[in-house]
Amino acid sequence: MPDPQRTRDRVLDAAENLFFQEGISITGVDRVAAGAGVSIVTLYKHFGSKDNLLREVLDRRLTEWTEHWDAAVTAADSPQSRLLSIFDAIDTFRASAGATQWCCFLATASERPAPKPDSEDPVFELIHQDTELVTRRLRQFTVEAGCPDPDAGASMFLLLYNGVLSSLLRGAPVNPVSQARTTAQQLIAAW
Numbered sequence: 001m002p003d004p005q006r007t008r009d010r011v012l013d014a015a016e017n018l019f020f021q022e023g024i025s026i027t028g029v030d031r032v033a034a035g036a037g038v039s040i041v042t043l044y045k046h047f048g049s050k051d052n053l054l055r056e057v058l059d060r061r062l063t064e065w066t067e068h069w070d071a072a073v074t075a076a077d078s079p080q081s082r083l084l085s086i087f088d089a090i091d092t093f094r095a096s097a098g099a100t101q102w103c104c105f106l107a108t109a110s111e112r113p114a115p116k117p118d119s120e121d122p123v124f125e126l127i128h129q130d131t132e133l134v135t136r137r138l139r140q141f142t143v144e145a146g147c148p149d150p151d152a153g154a155s156m157f158l159l160l161y162n163g164v165l166s167s168l169l170r171g172a173p174v175n176p177v178s179q180a181r182t183t184a185q186q187l188i189a190a191w
Contacts, residue, residue, distance in 0.1 A: 008046050008056075010036040016057045020104050024054060024111045051123060054108065058126040061097075061104050066133065068093040073137075079144035080188050086138070086161055087181040094168075103165040105130045134161065147191050160184055 014035030018027040029050050033043045047053040072085035072092065105127050115121035138161075139154040147153035160180040167176035 004046070007036075007038060007042065011038060011043055011046060011053070012057055012060060015053050016061070016104070019054065019057065020107055024108060029053070055122045055126060058104060058108060058123065058130075062126060062130055062133075064097065065089070065093055065130070068096070069137070079141065079146065083138070083141040083145045083157065083188065084181060084184055085141075086134075086157070087164070087177050087184065090161075090164060090177050103168075106162075106165055134158065145188060145191070147188075153187070153191070156187055157184060 011032060015027075015032045018031055018035055029043055030040055032053065033040045036043070043053070047056060069086065069089035072088040073082050075088070076082040076085045108123060109127050112121075112123065115124050135154065135158060138157045139150055142150040142153035142157065145153075160183060164176040164180045167173055173179055
């Protein structure tokens, strides 16, 4: 008898690969089911809809990203290195996550219309959670690192982070993580 959790994981893996290599909107659930080696009925039994499937993929990615960043923060030995840990986390996360062109959250936000005010969208809620995590931590770490204007410092780091993610999609510069880290070190030194 098939293991339901392994089936779910296969579907999530196939969806993640297809959604973020080929695009969410053009990837039908039939392609995801075929990629996972399951029937469409099985896919719907586990997830109910394409939106629920996408939400589950993003939820898993957010958990994995947070684990990588938590590990990088734990390994950091100073307030400045905790601030720089976002770049370490990008490296370790990308090494373990497999082939995706860039950030799954930015890709999703770029493909879906923003929800109307006062409406609920569980997919956009996960995008919001990712944004909240990054901005909250960067602000906290800029305070700890002694930035004279923590809001401005956190915004600069957020721009560097977003620049890395966009550069991964564009393919240039060649090593955006290293270059962003060097720029971030220069910002910290200027404080």
